[in-house]
Amino acid sequence: MECVVCNENIGREEAIWSCPDCFTIYHLRCVSSWFWLFLLRYPAIKNKQSTSSVSREWTCKYCNKENTAVPNRYFCYCGKKENPEFDPWLPPHSCGNLCGRTLPCGHVCNERCHAGPCPPCPRIVTISCPCGKTKRTVRCSLQHQESPENLCSLPCLKWLSCGKHRCRHKCHYGPCPDCAQTIHQTCFCGSESRDVPCGQDVSAHYSCGKICNKPLQCGHHVCSLPCHEGECPPCPTLPPRTCFCGKKQFDLPCTAATPSCHQTCDRLLACGHRCPHSCHPPPCPPCEQFVLKACRCGATQKQCKCSEVLLCTTRCNALKACGVHRCNRRCCDGQHAPCTQICNKPLSCGRHTCQLPCHSGNCPPCLLTVTITCDCGATTQTVLCKDYRRSLYPPCPQLCTKPSHCSHPHIQEHQCHAGKCPPCTLPCGKALPCGHTCSAICHEGEPCPPCAELVEIRCAGGHETLQVRCSEKNKVVCCDQPCGKLLSCGKHTCSLRCHSSETPCETCKQLCPGRPGCPHPCSRVFCHAGACDPCHQPVKRPCFCGKTSKTFECREVSGKSDSGFFSCGKVCGKPLQGCKHGCRLVCHEGVCGKCEQEIVAKCACGSRVERIQCWKAQQMEGYNAANVVQILLPCLDTCNAQSSTISQDKSTQSSKDSPSKPDQTISKPSSSSSSSSSSQLWLWIVALSVFIAVLSFLLRLFLVHCIVYCNKQ
Template identity: 30%
Template sequence: LKCVSKWGRASASDAPPAPTTSTAAQPGWRCPGCQNVSTNIPNAYTCFCGKAQNPPVNHFLVPHSCGETCLKERGCPHKCSVQCHPGPCKPCEAMAPPVSCHCKRSTFVVRCSELANVSFDPSCGEICDKELNCGNHKCTRPCHSGPCLPCDITFTQNCHCGRSEKTIPCGTPPTLFSCTATCEQPFSCGIHSCQRGCHPLANHTTVCPSDPAVIRRCPCGTKTVDELTHGNCRQTCEDPIPTCDGVCKKVLFCGHRCEVPCHVGECPPCQESMVIPCRCGRTHPSIPCSTLERDPATGEPLPPLCDRVCTTMRHCRRHRCGDRCCPVVDFHVCDLVCAKTLRCGKHNCTLGCGHEGRCHDCMEGVSFEELACNCGLTRIFPPIACGTAPPTCTQPCTRPSPCGHPRYGPHNCHGDDEPCPPCVIFVERNCACGKKSMKNIPCSRQGLPSCGESCGRTIPGCGHVCQRFCHSGSCTDETNRCTAKCGRSRSVCGHTCGFTCHGKAYCAEDRPCLAKLSQACRCGNKVQQIVCGAWKESIGKSAASPLPCDETCALAERNRRLAEALEVDTSPNAPPITEYDDALLRYAHHNLAWARTVEKTLKEFLEDRTKRTHHFPHTRSGRAPFIAGLAVHYNLVGEVVDADSGRGSVIVRKTASRLPAVPHPLISSAAARHIPS
């Protein structure tokens, strides 16, 4: 194929050069299908099975197929029997040779494809019954792969003297051990006993160490017993051992000699001192010999310990030594446990800290029971490593819906840690406040729905109405408080309490009242707003004095008297006086009764807030301009329609820019006092 050949040559030429240090420095080319880079550049066009070169085009076959049987090896005695095909061969469906179980007592006949399955375990399920490592017991586990576990049976082993015992695993040679107790085996004299540590009975002597046949010299060894007793030899082991007048001179474990006169028994502690290097070799203190400790194995004095703490990193590179007077110079072995979490996520590594390689596989939680999915159709056969997740199942989930509705759109089987999809059925439920029944509520929705209206329930304790939107639970809690004003009458001043609800049945009145009061002077000309400020601490105190009058009060009094003399209304609430033109006044003066009818109609139109326009029908000549002109004084817009006919009608409209109002005085009142010129 020219296209593929061109692709291969171009891909190989575009590949970057391989490093000279690589032994496999070969040019590569990318497959046009999977984009995998291969070092072998194809130079021939073959079919999929490789038996035919340049296969002819056959429209009844798969493209690039020769049509012959594939016959590729599939890792089993049977070759692929499918026609020459692309991609990997299908799993073998033929029956494989008989397969023995792990204990070799049963055989299985399965398909070749099952042998290649990772989950296939040829276990017969019977007891293994193989001999364990101890040689005394047999394996009681079901037929399993790999070696049997070590024998977990233990035995009790006694020491040489028979007073101590320890537990040993089965299969350990039954050898006696030495405990820390004293032998205490009696000698032949029947008086003394062995004071050595626990030792084998074969090494035990029956002769008493104090027997006259054994003791022939004084304790220091200078003179014989006969010389010291002058012929009166000892008869029994209880007779005192004679001593000479010389110095003991025995070599002590510190290297000095005993300076005490010849004596029986152990030498007393040495009273001299010696300079000895500490264990780490950094210091050389002078220490009394009596304070030195002896090595129980060699009998040599142990070096003293200085106060220097070793801070060298141990071989694990995670911990520091931390030993006092550490004798190690180069390599510090970490004696801690690794304790890292294993892949199972439940158990920890028991190897030493800083061990080589990765942590061991978990052996504590190995299960020998089948691990199934939730529906039980997909299983993993034992042994199962600790932390293994349940198998992935492609079967439909069989869990019933907790609400009882049928499930729409089945989903695959899943574990208990993954919830089923929520129910998609819409149901009808009451709202949280119980006023409405809400429809089209998803069944899976948690809690009661809200209708969006005000709660309206009476809050216990304060008696206010809850202003929160429809909600569930109590109206007040730690996060939601009553936000209404208290509203109770304060006993000190009688005003309404303006603070936020206290939640009590009474006002504590521990804060000043916030009510606004008007304070005036004696004549009433000056008025100002003040805060009441009364509270429980102000009971019995005098009230605030009135405002003093000033020169403005005298001026206001003078103006008031002048207005009374001139009969002028000086009230601040008096409406402004409307001035009408002479044409309107003359027409109203001659048609006074009809003018009052128009005034009444316009007043009713102003009071009716539902109407935006009012239509006066066709009237006599001259009345339409009068109505349109009068509407202006009511802050309305009047428009004459059909004015050419001589009997036009009037449409009166309200506007948003001006507030309609009844004029003062009315035109009928002004026309009655009007004197036409």
């Protein structure tokens, strides 16, 4: 809700004034200022000591209705309470009581004190049709909207104004129309006749306005009266007749002239004297008797004829009704004539003078017309001079042609107006130091604002390209991505939001990943730059062959590649792959080499017997690791004669070898058991190492929590 005067919002606790006609709400201070503008316009009321006595009418700014009340007091909407207190549970400026204003129907408004006009009356009333035959219950505010056709369809049947006929129209509001039936009328003298509606005249006769001309009773004269009702009067010259003064009677026919008695008339005159002349036809001449008379002003007395008016030569010195000019009438009787001089006082318009006859009191408003012209001269309007100030400039549909007051040759198009042109709303367009043009609204006489053109720059972290105003391109702009710069530890990146180089990156708070090849945690706990401190944790390491274990410091073990460091110096003894021999090398790292132990090899007939290295025998066809003597060599020519013997020997040998097979099967488990025991030992060692690593990790976490707790304390 805005005030019409200042166009500002009206607060909930500000004093207001509401127009009683249009219900427009003003600030009380604003409408008081508006009222005092009329005091400036009418200087005659400036000298009033109290504004409450001012009866000058002033107009509402919104509806232009005239008001006489002085707007200097704050009331609620219904006008019952002055300076109503603010209540958050009530509408602003309301007293909360019943409105009580009288509605047009005569009822009162039952709403709470409210702004604006009262709502239609909600009461239920019983209305009847105009003829009174039908009744109906409706809302009071809707009773005037009910047409007679909706209420009653019966004929009216009321007596018409003629008193002879009834109304045949349907039930209707208002008076019944005149009777439309016609009647025949004749005039009283009988010379004319006419047909007229019954509603206009209900009599059987009328006066035609002509001379009656009916013969009188005397038979010699006719009636000289206009057409009239009733009998004609008797002939005024019928006997007995008297003379003109009435003193003597004559018995003469009506055709004879009335004679004079020649005596003194003696009829009473208007002045009170008697007529001294002889009997004569009326009227009597003016009275000629001499009497002592006073003049009209009473200043002189003199003997003169009674019928004459005595006037003295004294001039009246009294003021006329205008209060300005003197009467100056000869022998004035006190009834001063109206002043005939022109007033010529300046009117309230200040442009004309009063052309009325001289009068008392204030002059009326100027009723002359003046022609007002718009600023460009294309539109003229004729208005009353008293309204000249209200309509100082007529509305002109032409465009304004005034030169602009800024650097633009022409500002935005606008209609012809009075006074200064509105501010230019075109873009400034001046060149800025950055090379762009100013896009702000024209601001002649003021420096241009910073450049608002969008340019692309990289963010502080160099992650992405951002659009910023040209005037801010030298400022540090940060994006929403994480910084990503390498921290001082050299292993992790900054997780803070993108920031400038002036803002230091965060301190790495991740745990140190530890030393390469060392399972133990770093003693510094958090990630740091440079190498970790040497680990002094004791580590128990087996030799390569697994027969001996030895305790070292972790720093001594980490990164050691010397094969002799973890060697126990004893024979390895690990079973070699592909044979049943053990490794004969000194405890070593990695996979054992080839088996170089010599075995006995012979041909099939057994005539050839040689000793060869085991790894070479494994590459020969027919090698069997279970056999002590391998039949690997080919037979020579000398071995063919003994083939039969060899076959027999083979059968014999096979029968002999069969009881020894169980021994061979028994010996196999011994080698497998030794290998399984070594495997189990290795598993125990690995499990123990894992347990130690887990225990050290838990200890490190415990130390971290202790340090954090101490820092908080």
